[in-house]
Amino acid sequence: MQTLSRRLLLLGLAAGPPGAVLVHEHIMVDFAGAAKASRANYNRDEVFRVALPHLAALKQHGCVRLHECTPNFVGRDPVLLARLQEASGIELWTNTGLYAAREFIFLPDYAHSENARQLARRWVREAREGVEGMRPRFIKIGVDRGPLPALSRKIVTAAAYASKETGLSICAHTGDGLAAREQLEILTRNKVEPSKFVWVHAQNERDFGIHEKLARAGAWVEFDGISPQGLEWHLRCVRALAEKGLAHRTLISHDAGWYHVGEPGGGRFRGFTYLFTDFVPQLEAALTRQLLVDNPRVAFG
Numbered sequence: 001m002q003t004l005s006r007r008l009l010l011l012g013l014a015a016g017p018p019g020a021v022l023v024h025e026h027i028m029v030d031f032a033g034a035a036k037a038s039r040a041n042y043n044r045d046e047v048f049r050v051a052l053p054h055l056a057a058l059k060q061h062g063c064v065r066l067h068e069c070t071p072n073f074v075g076r077d078p079v080l081l082a083r084l085q086e087a088s089g090i091e092l093w094t095n096t097g098l099y100a101a102r103e104f105i106f107l108p109d110y111a112h113s114e115n116a117r118q119l120a121r122r123w124v125r126e127a128r129e130g131v132e133g134m135r136p137r138f139i140k141i142g143v144d145r146g147p148l149p150a151l152s153r154k155i156v157t158a159a160a161y162a163s164k165e166t167g168l169s170i171c172a173h174t175g176d177g178l179a180a181r182e183q184l185e186i187l188t189r190n191k192v193e194p195s196k197f198v199w200v201h202a203q204n205e206r207d208f209g210i211h212e213k214l215a216r217a218g219a220w221v222e223f224d225g226i227s228p229q230g231l232e233w234h235l236r237c238v239r240a241l242a243e244k245g246l247a248h249r250t251l252i253s254h255d256a257g258w259y260h261v262g263e264p265g266g267g268r269f270r271g272f273t274y275l276f277t278d279f280v281p282q283l284e285a286a287l288t289r290q291l292l293v294d295n296p297r298v299a300f301g
């Protein structure tokens, strides 16, 4: 099957369904932490040169949109994304929110001192007015494994407030199934529809029963680590939900990329095409279309 899709590519035929969307990828990431994150840490022109060929390769597979999930203080750069969008012809979405995973090293000082209402106000403003000319189209937060500490719960609550005001969906990098359940509880208590919650990195939870539980509750379960090492596991995760009639609550992506700020030339950039060349050929065409074309539009508009 792999050879077939490669052959189709050589013939100039797209291997993916037309209109495909990748819901979780990265162009650039800076792991320095909020205290050290700065535009001075990288050369925007160099990142542009490194990333562009990967977007060009992706376009050949029929992909029209990529959600760039790098949060503020982790390397979010809307100016860079706008340039790449223009040059590649692939729509790039950026986000608002704050990343409280990895023990809070990506949180700025104000995330500690402000309350959830104040944080939400910042995100609503970004969503409405844009960030450096680009309007965030989803809320991205991050939490470690459950049980969630108070600071993480505050970030999730802020996301609930911001989602209610803007209608934007919330993508939450999530350590495990317990943290996913806790987040959904917080959102539901704040009257946010479960369908506004995307459980990012659900493949880290090995219990299919928890995937099923959240999908049945109406949340999106995202298996987004598709790679040569994770191929079999991701197929099992997707099939398990599909067999329960929950394919309409499932999202897939690579969590690939990216230019690593601080490494020479950006280090190793993992491309965005493996899903199309190796994962998708193992799924039925209708399911592929649902996962890559229909579901992203329902989940994010």
Ligand SMILES: [Zn+2]
Residues within 6 Å of the ligand: 024, 025, 026, 069, 255
């Ligand atoms: Zn990611």
